[in-house]
Amino acid sequence: MHGFIYDIKTKVYFGSNHLSTLGGELSALGKKVLLCRGGSSVIRSGLYGKIVSEIKSAGLEMFELTDIAPNPRIDSVREGVRICKENGVEVVLAVGGGSVLDCAKFVCAGALCDFDPWKFMSEGAPVKRALPLITVLTLSATGSEMNPTGVISNPKTTEKLGRSAPALRPAVSYLDPENTYTVSKYQTACGSADILSHIFEVYFQREPGMYMIDCFMEGLMKTVIKYAPIALSEPENYEARANLMWASSWAINGFISAPAGGAWSCHPMEHELSAFYDVTHGLGLAILTPRWMKYCLSEETLPRYVQFGVNVFGIDSSLPKSVIAELSIKKVSEFLYDTLGLDDSFTKIGIGRENFKAMAKKACEGGVINGFRPLAQEDIEKIYEMCL
């Protein structure tokens, strides 16, 4: 168990009927607001209208950055930075899912810097300060609403790079489960796979973390496994959407990872998929995860699979350990492919082995991902092969 600093200052309004506080929260941070969003879905759902009305009622000046794409691109960040600088924007409001939020984070940071914002990713330029960010979440997946991280793609260099800094953590986030009622089955499934993966990355490590956090992680995984299918069949089930939403925040706000060690494995492997093929992040993770689990299973790692299988899937603990481990992986596959209905191979989504070597090299940055099982380039290539 590691010592750690816990410092999560995001204020969260959870539930319906909190939006009337938005004007006040924005006003406390500035008078000029940049509203960031994706396409027109937030307009169709009516959310956009409510938010604009709040902004106007509060007497704030509003600017807009629109059409932020899934796997958000550095060009959107640059455009947002330009608007902020030209208009003296003081606070940024992100309305959408993780992509919109991630993009908005680097708009916040870029607005207070005099260099191109891609340098945050490409050169690790320090994020010393950032405009304050308020978010209104519409998709339960990335946890961006409560964490200090963003991932940005650069199609020109086929790079998808993440970056964390305390200044990027949202000041306030509005989590209204009803705002996820219109999320499609496919995106609900991908989001659920993403949440699960964030927990897997911390749970499946060689060094033991903290028992109390293990219990919490197992609870979060059970929550996703229980409610994702309900959200798929009943999109307007408040309880299901609420549990998924709050689980998405806690899976990756730093609480579970703080006392843990070890690098993440599936996320860097997936980021290359998205960078090369613009795959939906959660789908890429869903295809990779069970293969990675199989690849990492060894005498040393076995106990973790057993604990997972028994505590999360209720597998009979009296079975031989190796059987429990195999069953655990099978249960994960069944959940992702049968229950969530996600594609189960690269082949099904049109990806061949043509870029495996380049992707694997980038994923481990030419070295080793020192996670649950250390993964060098050739290990990653093998895992990619298993996904065909």
Add this chain to the structure above:
Amino acid sequence: MHGFIYDIKTKVYFGSNHLSTLGGELSALGKKVLLCRGGSSVIRSGLYGKIVSEIKSAGLEMFELTDIAPNPRIDSVREGVRICKENGVEVVLAVGGGSVLDCAKFVCAGALCDFDPWKFMSEGAPVKRALPLITVLTLSATGSEMNPTGVISNPKTTEKLGRSAPALRPAVSYLDPENTYTVSKYQTACGSADILSHIFEVYFQREPGMYMIDCFMEGLMKTVIKYAPIALSEPENYEARANLMWASSWAINGFISAPAGGAWSCHPMEHELSAFYDVTHGLGLAILTPRWMKYCLSEETLPRYVQFGVNVFGIDSSLPKSVIAELSIKKVSEFLYDTLGLDDSFTKIGIGRENFKAMAKKACEGGVINGFRPLAQEDIEKIYEMCL
């Protein structure tokens, strides 16, 4: 499930070797520091010397409030307020367990008010602002290190009253499990009973909260049940002390209670015990809790006992529900009295029925505690009777 606002801004340094940041954290908040502590145990343990050294190295001016008693008294608060006002104290540093921290909270609030601080408790005078508070925790129990609540006793009026306000939440807390190595077996046992009770108060409610939080609460309870006995037999077991410490904070920082409803029951009943007899809070809770559980068991409440027994104590779920419920209560009793070794009755600690009527009336404030089972004065008297 209720909508809620989550807003827990306390920064926590968890683990050993963080104390070198104390000077910097204090300096950021002020130059004049009031150090609050209890008796001499922090001097004997060496912690006091380290802290004073940090304060001096940072060039800060230090004042002291000492001898804060368990079940801290309003006189200590008044004395602290006097020191703050006379010397222009800018930041308060509480070193100790929940009693020291609670007292310090109302010193922080009282220092910025022009009325007697007992009015915060007796008249609900608003806590509009407070001096910033940094804590160094030495006992895992009350969760005061991360919550906005304090409980103060007034021996003259035999009152023990709690009060919460956002301004009372500590800015920074240092949680070093090693600082609890010297906590006695008895206090470790009482602290563990207190942590458990904080979870019980939220877990045992009629209205369902949030499944994800249920899982977390069950994990917290399993954590206490697993590690309290280890801390008793191996006081310097880091893993046990660490899990108890982090569990104590999360049992009552607002995370589990936010989506829940219903009043707390055992705490108000216990506060009267402490007010009338100066009983150790955790011990009072330990005697009351199993009786309260028995008293609340009904057809309506049964499912909660079953969920608890199966998920926390691993009771066979195929048993009849009523049997599981009875076994659950038995398990709680065994844990508190046999495993933790706490006294199991009022009689054993010298309390008779002489004040039951007065205590019961005060506990429900002449009305009804609307918790797991609504408790009027006569119900509370019956529960007290069961404790003899």
